[in-house]
Amino acid sequence: MTTLYLIPTPISGNALHTIPPYVQEITRNLDVFITERAKTARHFIKSLEPAKRLQEMIFAELADNQDSNEAEKVFLDAVRAGKDVGLLSEAGCPGVADPGAAIVALAHREGVRVAPLTGPSSLLMALMASGMNGQSFAFHGYLPPKRPELARDLRRLENLSRQNGQTQLFIETPYRSQMVLEVALETLQSGTMFGVAQDLTGAAEFICSLPIRDWNKLKKKELEKLPAVFMVFVPK
Amino acid sequence: MTTLYLIPTPISGNALHTIPPYVQEITRNLDVFITERAKTARHFIKSLEPAKRLQEMIFAELADNQDSNEAEKVFLDAVRAGKDVGLLSEAGCPGVADPGAAIVALAHREGVRVAPLTGPSSLLMALMASGMNGQSFAFHGYLPPKRPELARDLRRLENLSRQNGQTQLFIETPYRSQMVLEVALETLQSGTMFGVAQDLTGAAEFICSLPIRDWNKLKKKELEKLPAVFMVFVPK
16 A cells, blocks of 8 residues: 655754664665755765665645645655655654645545654653653743743743643754753742753753743753753643 | 663564664673563573573563662662663653653663664654654644543543644553544544554555545545554644
């Protein structure tokens, strides 16, 4: 049965050991890929030492605006030719915090089998490592980049967590990590838990999850410019 | 540095291929485990063919009430003896939809390094495979088990998704899967997306994600008594 494989990729550098061998094996045998960025996808596929030459494979890019007609056309052409297709994100699991969901939805509409494969997800690993509530949580993507709006949104997430007991997760671009930490320490209440997980599975992996009052006692309150997941949780 | 390893386990049967070799290798060398149920954990550790005998290892169970004093004592004793500890869930990723977070929070308070490892998560793989919004989502654990309360809660999740564009995830015990599907088909609006993911990575893997109106057109609307993740999403 024609299948759309959802292929996780490393979330830090070339950490190929985080991709299980069965995922590498399935990926090695595909030759049509829908990608967030073709260049990153080619680099990953090449690292798997596939049987076919990269020049014989098709890499279609998902457009930023999600009306990704070219990628959809490549997907439908492959499916009609009876070919399996791989969906790849820039890093981690496709369909989560990336534009990949549109192709998955199309696969369901077309009756194509969808097969999610196992691999690293920075969101899930950050949540696991937070010690916050893993029985109820919400992910919000990016918060507003400017300080006053970010502070307001952090208070909104704090209120949500207080009301629902729900862990609140969000992400930010690497160069804004330090700003997010500063605004959180200024804005959130002293008993509120705040968590940061950076460069998960990588050499610079950094995970810290503490009440604001304990963050304020730390000597070093500086974050590297690395991909980060942030979490807010108000304990009962 | 003394480390608490968060060790994912297979989410279907003995699907050991979903656990990357580096995770198996780390796990093989530990001899203190905090577990949801010791019996399941012993079975998993045995399948890894560890160097030590199982009788020489410590398996402490997390209490259901989360005031898990025995597990906390075992953890603290191990840490004070300079030993690394593994945290295991019944299936999938510890700290997510299980009682493991209490030990992770304790590790942070004690300054013990927390290392999340890569592996299968039914929630994350269900979300990847849904084609619904993966840029904003919330997990709610179990909904009420009785039909009228479940219908009310499904309407609440539908409203949340309409307001926030957020994918709503929940779980239910295997023998209630069919009831959940029936109530969802009766309750949700025709354009609302409803998704079911069962036995992910297993031989009976079943994934279906469609608008309610298309679910109603399916000939077979019966779910097996298998672990399931359910999803609700209202497209714009």
